[in-house]
Amino acid sequence: MEAQVAAVFAELLKLPSVGADDVFFDLGGHSILAVRLIARINAAFSAELPVSVLFEETADVDGAQVDPATPRALAALLRGSEEAGNRDGGATDERPRPLVTLQSRGEGTPLFCVHPGGGDAIIFRNLAGGEVLRRPLYAVHDGTLRSDAGQGPSEPDIEALAEHHLALIREVRPHGPYLLMGWSMGGLVALEMAQQLTRLGEQVGMLVLLDSYLAEQLPADTGSAPGDAHARAALRYRPVPYAGRTALFQAQESDPLMRAAAGAAWAELCPALSPPRVLAGDHYSMLDEPLVSGLAAEVEKTLQEADVPDV
Known part of the structure; x- marks a missing residue:
């Protein structure tokens, strides 16, 4: 075979x-x-x-x-x-796997990565198996935008996505501390997940944002395509200030003015935001070989500096 x-x-x-x-x-x-x-x-x-x-x-x-x-x-x-x-009489297992185990073994508090727009978390595979980021690693992806019947579900919103994803990760880890990381639109979902966990009395050790932008920094045509349901959810989302520890990593090859505006907006929303770190690559290549090892090192350094006690 x-x-x-x-x-x-x-x-x-x-x-x-x-x-x-x-x-x-x-x-x-x-x-x-x-x-x-x-x-x-x-x-x-x-x-x-x-x-x-x-x-x-x-x-x-x-x-x-x-x-x-x-x-x-x-x-x-x-x-x-x-x-x-x-x-089972010819039946096959058609269950989706919305929470993917990238790395179950390792030392330290697990890191949960949240998908970008489109729902596909496959790019996070590059973070696993390296010599630097050796803690347990999971990725959440969203398959709700796909429909076998050809009729898509109702438009998602950030709050509902966060609630859904939290239910998944709490099956693996019922209580904190939690480490959350979102790339692109996933940064907004990770932020809302952190907000909801905080309201539940759970500890969020660190929220990591990978080249993420708030609605006011997004291009004017964002969400105009029929398949851009996640992008439209990002435009509708109105986050409230978040007091927890937050880190922002930005792509060096992005527009400097847009990058600066995003950093300022995140700093206003997240007062505990550490100074943004600019890493080599563009929005996509920063998570791809050979640059992903540098990103992994910076993420692990940030998580260790947070001194998150595991349970």
Whole structure:
């Protein structure tokens, strides 16, 4: 089965051949192609694998640790799905995985990462498995904007997304302290999550904002496309001041005036905001190789400086 899955990889990526242990993302794959890859694999094998299997924690296949985005790991999942289907009368597990475990092992308080607009948290996979950010690491993604019937659900709002995501992370960690990090629009959701946790009497050790902007800094055409439901939610959101510890990391290649305006706006909203740190890269490349290791180091340094006691 590994060879069949590898053939799907090769066809999609237009490569002459792919090995059983070749990693999809190392071969040039990205989030859009990841969706196509899983769709083709599901069609070829009559499976129902979610896209999140590509960036979950390193898989254990026959006693060996294997990257989840390889033909070997996916073939093992497909075999397991077939066996489960045979036991359950042909049923397959179609449950989405809105909370993805990127790294379950490690020392210190877990860090929960919140998806950007669009709901896809796949980019956070680059933070896992390194030598710096070694604490437990989870990513929340939002699949509510997808509809098999072709009719999308009602427009989400930031408050409802935060409440939904908190229910997920509290299944893993019922009580604080909590460490939250949101990239882009996810910064607004993470902020609202921190607000709701505070109102519940829980401790939020640190809120980390990755190149996030408030509504007044967003371009004039934000939310104009039919699929921009998260962007429209960001425009509608009216946050209240947040007193908890907050850190802001900004992309060096972003517009300097826009970056400064965002820093000032966040400082007014979050009085405990530490001085914003500008990191190499643009809005996307700061979370991609080779720059993501520098971001991971700065995030870990910030979390350690917060001196969050774990329970």
